[in-house]
Amino acid sequence: MSHREACPQCGGTKFVQDHDRGELICTSCGFIVQERIVDTGPDWRAFEGEKKKHTGPPISETLHDRGISSMVGWDDSDARGKGLSPESRAKFRRLRKWDQRLENHDRSLIRALQVQKTICYNLGLPRYINERAALLYRKATKKTFRGYPAECVAVAAVYLACREFSIRRDLKEFASACGASLEKLRNAYLELAKHFPLRPPPVSPMSVMNNIAAKLGISETVKQRVLERLKTAEAVTEKEALKMISAAIYEASDRSVTQEEIARAVSLSRVSILKVVSK
Known part of the structure; x- marks a missing residue:
């Protein structure tokens, strides 16, 4: 397999190949230098009573054909270079026509x-x-x-x-x-x-605390107070986690950070934050 001499993003020369995704990745910046690399090695998964060997990258939803399409060639000859019979040529002309129609549809x-x-x-x-x-x-x-x-x-x-x-x-x-x-x-x-109704996994308030604190620019002292308040908080929905963080910041800052500022930072209404604070 041919590798590029340097990464086009950072100029790095060291690469690592992800065999599962068929990608060549720069170790310096993580840029994907090459995609859809054919893996000529065997498939090491064992199936009972079967001996399978596959090549090529895995199926990907990001490709319109999922990476498993085929193309009807324009050469009216077989693998040995021998010309096709009139019946076979007519058949492949029809196949090419349908292949083009499907391509236009995609x-x-x-x-x-x-x-x-x-x-x-x-x-x-x-x-x-x-x-x-x-x-x-x-x-x-x-x-x-x-x-x-x-x-x-x-x-x-x-x-x-x-x-x-x-x-x-x-x-x-x-x-x-x-x-x-x-x-x-x-x-x-x-x-x-x-x-497609959302079913997001539970979120820990601690996991999104740093992002909100950075937006508000609160001091380390206030941040430590907030973390102390959230130490025993359980994983909840994202919206509930943001409400808990908002209330904790408002109280830990001795109300020096206004509810309006917090509401803008977490993209919630001031009323939602006020309900949690008043509890």
């Missing part, structure tokens, strides 16, 4: 998956978010999404995937990254959420 999907890949790269989101978003978009296209641009649905699927894995990002970031209207993007997301 253009919208190709464009949407490319948008998702670009968004994930620009926002620094992990690969599993891209995979999940691509799967959500495929499922969404099977449902009725009239009046919603394909690009907005694709980006909304990325945002929904982030919410599922409790990766906190503002929808404004996605709208800015893709150049779409925030209102259209929000409407597409709400429609997606109806078909």
Whole structure:
């Protein structure tokens, strides 16, 4: 396998190959230098009564054909170079025609998956978010999404995937990254959420504390007080975790940080925070 001499991102010369994903990765910056590398080694999984050997990278939802498509060639000859019979040539002409029609049908999907890949790269989101978003978009296209641009649905699927894995990002970031209207993007997301209800895993308030503290710029002393208050807090939903953090910061800072400032930092209403503080 041929490796590039230097990483195009940082200029590094040391690479590591991820055989499971078929990728060549720069060890200095983590940039994916090469994708879809064919693995010519055997599949070491053992199946009873079978001896299987596979090649190629794993199936990926981020590719329009999942990486398992085939292409009908234009050469009217067999593997030995011998010309095909008239019947076989006619048969392969029909196959090429259908192959082109299917390719044209996938253009919208190709464009949407490319948008998702670009968004994930620009926002620094992990690969599993891209995979999940691509799967959500495929499922969404099977449902009725009239009046919603394909690009907005694709980006909304990325945002929904982030919410599922409790990766906190503002929808404004996605709208800015893709150049779409925030209102259209929000409407597409709400429609997606109806078909794919969120079931996020429980979140520990301690795990999101640092991000909120950095936004508010609170001192280390206040931060230690907040951590002391949250030390025994159990894992809850993301919204409840944000409410608990907001109340803890408000009380630990001796109310020097206003409820309005905290509400803006956690993207919650002041009323929601006030209800927790008053308990």
